[in-house]
Amino acid sequence: xxxxxxxxxxxxxxxxxxxxTMLLAGVVxxxxxxxxxxxxxxxxxxxxxxxxxxxxxxxxxxxGMVGTAGLTGAAILWYFMGRxxxxxxxxxxxxxxxxxxxxxxxxxxxxxxxxGGAWTFLFPLPANSGGVWGTDAAAAxxxxxxxxxxxxxxxxxxxxxxxxAAYGGIGGxxxxxxxMGKGTAExxxxxxxxxxxxxxxxxxxxxxxxxxxxxxxxxxLYFPEFKVDALxxxxxxxxxxHVFINASIYMAVIAVYEIIPEYTGTPWKTSRIFxxxxxxxxxxxxxxxxxxxxxxxxxxxxxxxxxxIVSYLSGxxxxxxxxxxxxxxxxKANAMRWDLASALLVLGMAGWSVGSVPAIIDGMISVNKVMxxxxxxxxxxxxxxILGEVAMAxxxxxxxxxxxxHKAAGGFNWAAFSAYVLGGAGFTLMFLVSGxxxxxxxxxxxxxxxxxxxxxxxxxxxxxxxxxxxxxLRYLLGLKHSAGR
Amino acid sequence: MAIQSNVxxxxxxxxxxxxxxxxxxxxxxxxxxxxxxxxxVRTRFIYALLVVGVIVTAVSLRPWPHAISAANxxxxxxxxxxxxxxxxxxxxxxxxxxxxxxxxxxxxxxHGFGVMDSQDRLLFQTQAIPGYVNQVEHVFRQxxxxxxxxxxxxxxxxxxxxxxxxxxxAN
Numbered sequence: 001x002x003x004x005x006x007x008x009x010x011x012x013x014x015x016x017x018x019x020x021t022m023l024l025a026g027v028v029x030x031x032x033x034x035x036x037x038x039x040x041x042x043x044x045x046x047x048x049x050x051x052x053x054x055x056x057x058x059x060x061x062x063x064g065m066v067g068t069a070g071l072t073g074a075a076i077l078w079y080f081m082g083r084x085x086x087x088x089x090x091x092x093x094x095x096x097x098x099x100x101x102x103x104x105x106x107x108x109x110x111x112x113x114x115x116g117g118a119w120t121f122l123f124p125l126p127a128n129s130g131g132v133w134g135t136d137a138a139a140a141x142x143x144x145x146x147x148x149x150x151x152x153x154x155x156x157x158x159x160x161x162x163x164x165a166a167y168g169g170i171g172g173x174x175x176x177x178x179x180m181g182k183g184t185a186e187x188x189x190x191x192x193x194x195x196x197x198x199x200x201x202x203x204x205x206x207x208x209x210x211x212x213x214x215x216x217x218x219x220x221l222y223f224p225e226f227k228v229d230a231l232x233x234x235x236x237x238x239x240x241x242h243v244f245i246n247a248s249i250y251m252a253v254i255a256v257y258e259i260i261p262e263y264t265g266t267p268w269k270t271s272r273i274f275x276x277x278x279x280x281x282x283x284x285x286x287x288x289x290x291x292x293x294x295x296x297x298x299x300x301x302x303x304x305x306x307x308x309i310v311s312y313l314s315g316x317x318x319x320x321x322x323x324x325x326x327x328x329x330x331x332k333a334n335a336m337r338w339d340l341a342s343a344l345l346v347l348g349m350a351g352w353s354v355g356s357v358p359a360i361i362d363g364m365i366s367v368n369k370v371m372x373x374x375x376x377x378x379x380x381x382x383x384x385x386i387l388g389e390v391a392m393a394x395x396x397x398x399x400x401x402x403x404x405x406h407k408a409a410g411g412f413n414w415a416a417f418s419a420y421v422l423g424g425a426g427f428t429l430m431f432l433v434s435g436x437x438x439x440x441x442x443x444x445x446x447x448x449x450x451x452x453x454x455x456x457x458x459x460x461x462x463x464x465x466x467x468x469x470x471x472x473l474r475y476l477l478g479l480k481h482s483a484g485r
Numbered sequence: 486m487a488i489q490s491n492v493x494x495x496x497x498x499x500x501x502x503x504x505x506x507x508x509x510x511x512x513x514x515x516x517x518x519x520x521x522x523x524x525x526v527r528t529r530f531i532y533a534l535l536v537v538g539v540i541v542t543a544v545s546l547r548p549w550p551h552a553i554s555a556a557n558x559x560x561x562x563x564x565x566x567x568x569x570x571x572x573x574x575x576x577x578x579x580x581x582x583x584x585x586x587x588x589x590x591x592x593x594x595x596h597g598f599g600v601m602d603s604q605d606r607l608l609f610q611t612q613a614i615p616g617y618v619n620q621v622e623h624v625f626r627q628x629x630x631x632x633x634x635x636x637x638x639x640x641x642x643x644x645x646x647x648x649x650x651x652x653x654x655a656n
Contacts, residue, residue, distance in 0.1 A: 051641055051642070051644070052641050055638075055640070055641055055643075058638075116640070116641065117640075118638050120638075122594070122595050122637070122638075123595075124593075124594055124615065125594045125595070125638075125639065125640065128569070128593055128594050128640075129640060129641075130569045130570070130640050130641060130642070132640060132641045229616065230595065230614050230615040230616055230617070231614055231616070231617055234595070234614065264514070273524075273527070293612075295597070295610055295611050295612045295619070295636075296611075296612045296614060296617075296619055297551045297611055297619045297620055297621060298614075298617045298618070298619055301549065301551070304551070305546055308542070308545070308546065309538075309542055312538045312541070312542070313538065315534070316531060316534050316535070319503070319530075319534070320527060320530050320531045320534060321527075323503075323506075323507075324522070324527050324530065326510075327506055327507065327510040327521075327522070328521045328522060329521075330510040330511060330513065330514040331510050331513045331514065331518070331520065331521035331522070332518050332521045333514045333515075334516075334517050334518065335515055336514035336515055338514075338515075346507070346511065349507070350503075350504060350507035353503050353507070354500045354503045354504050357496055357499045357500045357503060358496045358500070361492055361495065361496050364541075364545050365545070365546070365550040365551065366488075366545055366550040367488070367492055369550060369609050369610060370488055370489055370607045370608070370609065370610070371489070371492065372597075372610060372636065373597055373599075373610070373636040373637060374607065374636075376492075432493060432496065432497075433493065435489075435493075436489040436490060436492065436493035437489070437605075437606075438489065438601060438605060438606050438607035440599070440634060440635075440636055440644075442638040442643065443643065443644035444643075444644050445644045445645070446644075447605065449605065
């Protein structure tokens with residue numbers, strides 16, 4: 001445990017760097033949402049878009065959204081760990097610099113080099129474009145990922161070593177004494193620390209596996225005689241991809257643990273069940289990835305069964321621990337203060353929980369057989385991104401700039417929140433309905449009978465963009481205001 | 486009713502239930518303590534989720550969804566090969582009412598072999614991945630023309646990678 005003296009020496013959160021990062025993230029999120037809007041409009045025959053450009057936008061949207069979710073999660077983790085351990089400030093700037101280098105490489109690969117191999121870079125598609133993009137474009141895209149991966153490893157190295165030093169090892173930071181029934185809840189690290197330690201471990205492992213398959217793919221690009229087993233590569237890619245996007249949400253939830261108690265008046269404590277849940281999450285996040293390979297029947301049957309079973313089990317810590325606790329805290333509150341920050345953070349938890357339902361159902365092999373790679377899949381993950389992780393990120397941004405001072409802000413905030421929730425719900429519902437109607441995902445051109453849902457979804461996408469633009473505007477004005485103080 | 490309609494219905498109901506708990510907690514948050522659920526409720530909830538999980542797992546994994554049962558009786562085998570951006574199918578007509586085994590291969594990148602009925606409803610799929618043969622079995626109950634689509638993104642003409650075959654009663 002950390003003693004009080006060292007706690008007093010803490011430099012505190014790196015607020016300026018994190019505020020700047022969240023501004024960048026907000027702008028990129030808006031841009032990526034516009035890409036999404038354009039794709040749905042093209043599927044709805046509302047605009048004419050060349051398929052090659054559609055798939056470039058698809059690639060940019062996927063990589064951009066996953067990357068930005070990771071960026072916002074990392075910024076939240078970094079900000080709040082600054083409350084508990086002394087972090088080297090240069091590491092965050094190195095992280096951000098490498099991340100932006102990666103973004104430049106990825107955007108260059110896509111919009112200059114014509115790369116359109118999707119964010120999943122499924123081997124051997126990057127090397128085999130059918131004449132649409134060249135080897136260098138594919139290499140730039142993969143190198144962009146490598147830069148972002150190194151950025152995350154640096155950040156986790158710093159967070160991990162400081163947490164280990166301050167809390168007496170990995171087990172201490174994960175509250176294992178409490179899990180074993182040896183420690184007391186009072187001595188356990190705060191929930192944010194437990195969450196940060198767990199995500200640091202699993203996303204470091206995920207990123208290293210990702211780096212290995214990226215390196216293999218890069219060598220294969222220039223030396224095709226260097227063969228890579230496509231099934232092994234696919235396992236590694238989905239392990240990395242699944243762990244990374246989940247880590248984004250698990251890092252963002254730190255904002256809920258740290259900020260919501262300011263509103264309810266009840267501190268969020270590390271209980272035994274909380275500590276057990278996070279140790280299970282650590283295992284489940286890594287063990288569940290075969291649910292992305294349920295239609296590869298050559299995979300060992302036990303691994304596919306494990307994918308289905310762990311998918312279901314993953315819902316238990318989420319619903320019965322984190323969501324349940326939030327509901328308890330809300331019901332116990334006597335006069336919860338609602339503003340844009342608290343509303344978005346609670347929305348984020350609700351969206352994540354609701355989105356887990358269609359995800360778990362699609363994780364069943366028999367369902368997956370008719371739902372895999374239909375629009376059901378973007379349906380469920382857009383719920384826990386738009387209404388989950390991204391809502392948490394926007395909530396954190398609103399909290400960073402402080403409270404709205406005057407009444408007009410109330411109406412503006414309410415309009416922004418309503419547009420975002422209504423737009424998000426309608427947009428994702430259209431994906432789910434289309435999935436149930438067997439509309440495949442990632443098709444540039446849709447059959448005439450699928451066009452209506454795409455058109456409706458385009459309208460809802462516009463609402464999401466309107467709400468998000470209002471959040472970013474409010475954040476920008478708030479930053480200006482706080483800078484003037 | 487097709488499996489997809491059931492899945493949509495069940496999902497929407499469960500999603501509404503989860504959302505309902507949050508909405509009711511938000512409503513209660515401004516009032517004095519409205520009786521928050523106690524730890525015993527959480528424990529019961531966890532046990533309930535585990536029990537439901539065991540039942541759902543047992544029912545949904547037995548028989549094994551990817552089982553190839555055709556070895557025990559009359560059957561047909563169809564070889565399908567995906568390539569950028571077309572499907573090669575080694576027979577035009579597939580028998581009705583008997584298990585049909587599809588062997589899915591690819592000559593280049595990963596494709597997704599998906600079969601849709603005349604209403605464009607996806608009946609089944611499997612991945613076609615370089616270096617491997619994924620097998621999937623299906624018994625067709627309706628004669629007619631079935632459409633083959635690509636269910637794994639494979640480049641610029643992914644959406645146009647279609648073919649078809651006919652299902653007819655075996656002579």
